[in-house]
Amino acid sequence: MTDEILAAVRRFWGFESLRPLQAEAIRAGLDRRDSLVVMPTGGGKSLCYQVPPAVAARTDIVVSPLIALMKDQVDALRACGYPAAALHSGMDAAQLRQAEREIAAGRHHLIFVAPERMLTPRFLELAARLRVSAFAIDEAHCISHWGHDFRPEYRQLAELKTRFPNASVHGYTATATERVRRDIIEQLGLEDPTVLVGSFDRPNLLYRVIPKVRVEAQVADTLRRHRGKAAIVYCVARKDTEAMAGYLAEHGVRAAHYHAGMDAEERRRTQDRFAAEEIDVVVATVAFGMGIDRSDIRCVIHSAIPKSVEHYQQETGRAGRDGLPAECVLFYSAADVLRWQGLIERSAEDADNPPEVIDNGRQLLEEMRRFATVVRCRHAALSAYFGENYSKPNCGACDLCLGEVVGAADSTVLAQKVLSCVARVEQRFGVEHVVDVLTGAGNERVRRWRHDQLSTYGLLKAMPRKTVTNLIYQLVDAGMLERTAGDRPVLRLNAASWEVMRGKRAVTLLEAKKPKAERTAMEADTWRDVDEALFESLRGLRREIATERGVPAYVILHDSTLRELARHKPTTIEALRNLRGVGERKLADFGARLIEHIAAYERNKRQVSNEMLTGDSGN
Ligand code: ADP
Ligand code: ZN
Numbered sequence: 198m199t200d201e202i203l204a205a206v207r208r209f210w211g212f213e214s215l216r217p218l219q220a221e222a223i224r225a226g227l228d229r230r231d232s233l234v235v236m237p238t239g240g241g242k243s244l245c246y247q248v249p250p251a252v253a254a255r256t257d258i259v260v261s262p263l264i265a266l267m268k269d270q271v272d273a274l275r276a277c278g279y280p281a282a283a284l285h286s287g288m289d290a291a292q293l294r295q296a297e298r299e300i301a302a303g304r305h306h307l308i309f310v311a312p313e314r315m316l317t318p319r320f321l322e323l324a325a326r327l328r329v330s331a332f333a334i335d336e337a338h339c340i341s342h343w344g345h346d347f348r349p350e351y352r353q354l355a356e357l358k359t360r361f362p363n364a365s366v367h368g369y370t371a372t373a374t375e376r377v378r379r380d381i382i383e384q385l386g387l388e389d390p391t392v393l394v395g396s397f398d399r400p401n402l403l404y405r406v407i408p409k410v411r412v413e414a415q416v417a418d419t420l421r422r423h424r425g426k427a428a429i430v431y432c433v434a435r436k437d438t439e440a441m442a443g444y445l446a447e448h449g450v451r452a453a454h455y456h457a458g459m460d461a462e463e464r465r466r467t468q469d470r471f472a473a474e475e476i477d478v479v480v481a482t483v484a485f486g487m488g489i490d491r492s493d494i495r496c497v498i499h500s501a502i503p504k505s506v507e508h509y510q511q512e513t514g515r516a517g518r519d520g521l522p523a524e525c526v527l528f529y530s531a532a533d534v535l536r537w538q539g540l541i542e543r544s545a546e547d548a549d550n551p552p553e554v555i556d557n558g559r560q561l562l563e564e565m566r567r568f569a570t571v572v573r574c575r576h577a578a579l580s581a582y583f584g585e586n587y588s589k590p591n592c593g594a595c596d597l598c599l600g601e602v603v604g605a606a607d608s609t610v611l612a613q614k615v616l617s618c619v620a621r622v623e624q625r626f627g628v629e630h631v632v633d634v635l636t637g638a639g640n641e642r643v644r645r646w647r648h649d650q651l652s653t654y655g656l657l658k659a660m661p662r663k664t665v666t667n668l669i670y671q672l673v674d675a676g677m678l679e680r681t682a683g684d685r686p687v688l689r690l691n692a693a694s695w696e697v698m699r700g701k702r703a704v705t706l707l708e709a710k711k712p713k714a715e716r717t718a719m720e721a722d723t724w725r726d727v728d729e730a731l732f733e734s735l736r737g738l739r740r741e742i743a744t745e746r747g748v749p750a751y752v753i754l755h756d757s758t759l760r761e762l763a764r765h766k767p768t769t770i771e772a773l774r775n776l777r778g779v780g781e782r783k784l785a786d787f788g789a790r791l792i793e794h795i796a797a798y799e800r801n802k803r804q805v806s807n808e809m810l811t812g813d814s815g816n
């Protein structure tokens with residue numbers, strides 16, 4: 198059986214081996230034993246439900262939450278010569294009938310449907326007629342309201358087990374804490390399931406958390422390290438996405454915004470342009486990304502803290518799905534945490550929201566804040582959150598392990614200045630006012646209270662306001678300063694504050710330091726021996742082929758395969774067959790074109806260097 202699995206994987210996808218847990222998950226599908234498979238984004242879940250029906254020559258059903266996600270998967274499968282179809286509301290009646298006819302004839306191994314269609318009488322009848330014996334539930338955490346992406350329509354899937362008592366049900370998800378996992382099993386009614394939980398760590402992702410000062414400039418700076426490459430910038434509010442995209446566009450970045458307030462047509466256009474590589478950066482609210490399978494995303498930026506570690510993991514997870522290095526930057530400011538807290542409190546006033554869900558929301562946010570503020574290897578911290586041990590002493594892929602996080606040299610003195618200013622204004626003012634006094638602002642309120650007479654007035658006037666604000670919030674985060682709750686919060690001193698002021702306690706405040714621009718060792722490794730100009734030129738060819746076929750570029754070939762091509766420069770079909778990521782269908786469809794492209798590139802390069810040697814410019 199193992200041989201048959203590997204043969205299928207080689208023929209359709211051109212992969213030589215399975216990844217951890219894929220074999221076990223595929224086996225559960227073939228044995229038709231219920232399963233719950235938890236793997237991080239990019240871990241290779243889809244292969245687990247794609248292989249069994251191909252090996253067993255049957256038709257399975259995949260329930261998937263978004264049309265875009267289904268379409269991408271079907272396109273990608275067809276490019277591999279794997280027969281699959283989707284039924285969704287974006288198709289007209291004739292297309293639906295045509296697809297249903299093909300399905301009824303048993304032509305497809307996989308059918309993708311949305312949960313609400315799954316339980317329509319028409320579809321149930323089709324499934325019964327086909328004697329469907331296995332269902333895969335993609336993004337299975339959507340069934341649980343403890344997760345971060347609850348979708349009421351998923352709840353109906355509980356019926357699958359009663360309607361198809363002989364079929365197996367397989368849940369797949371990237372994000373599941375223990376509680377969500379138990380909930381999925383219970384809701385789907387899985388019977389004695391095989392539970393496979395992969396490692397959550399994504400070693401190819403480089404995590405950085407940087408104090409937020411002037412976020413637009415900071416984002417533009419970060420993107421400069423990924424010029425011409427795909428990136429997503431997440432913002433909290435819709436209007437933020439528009440402002441940020443505008444700023445980036447002015448600074449020469451091919452960017453567009455995306456949020457749930459745009460009409461469907463406009464959103465689709467942005468998504469299509471991103472898929473077609475006409476734009477490099479999408480600035481979005483969390484509404485964006487689930488439908489995006491572009492595997493070559495090199496950078497994910499959070500311009501504000503997300504509201505849970507699950508969100509963070511899911512959103513950063515969209516980077517580097519091809520396994521190549523990618524960077525994830527979070528711009529942290531405590532003010533954003535307070536903004537979220539405000540939103541949570543407001544939603545608590547809505548009677549429809551059960552108090553335990555609100556409490557859960559508060560707790561999730563607190564965990565996220567802790568992740569952003571704790572001084573600990575980010576890979577280790579994320580692993581711990583998902584209940585895993587992380588054993589590497591240095592991950593080589595986070596700001597802390599790369600030695601980029603440094604305390605300001607005079608941290609303790611800075612902290613003393615801030616705290617003594619809070620004492621001087623008699624612990625009766627908020628952050629804004631304390632910043633005004635420290636930076637020596639000459640406004641009316643400062644004068645009215647005669648705070649321009651204080652010894653702490655203008656003590657930090659050499660620093661930008663944003664930096665001073667950030668320092669104050671760092672002290673709050675570290676528990677060395679209190680900020681009262683309520684409508685008009687004020688800063689108060691606590692026991693720890695006094696210890697700092699008396700010099701009994703040292704403080705480390707972080708500076709917004711620019712990451713080193715060079716490639717990390719891990720990145721450099723993946724570029725070793727790669728002809729980078731050829732790689733870029735192959736990207737062009739990939740776009741061309743994708744346009745001809747009306748599919749997104751990443752459906753054609755992955756970046757990792759393009760790099761292999763630009764490294765080994767194969768000259769024969771046989772040599773090409775041995776490269777990872779080129780299956781039989783792709784070899785037949787455009788293998789010759791790839792080889793010709795590489796040969797032409799090499800000829801051209803030789804010619805140019807000859808001309809340079811002979812000084813003949815070709816006139
Ligand atoms: P997930 O659904 O878990 O987010 P995918 O199924 O999209 O992940 O897989 C992520 C990437 O890994 C895809 O580009 C896929 O082609 C690749 N991949 C999956 N399995 C293997 C394998 N056994 N060998 C090489 N690449 C693989
Ligand atoms: Zn680390």
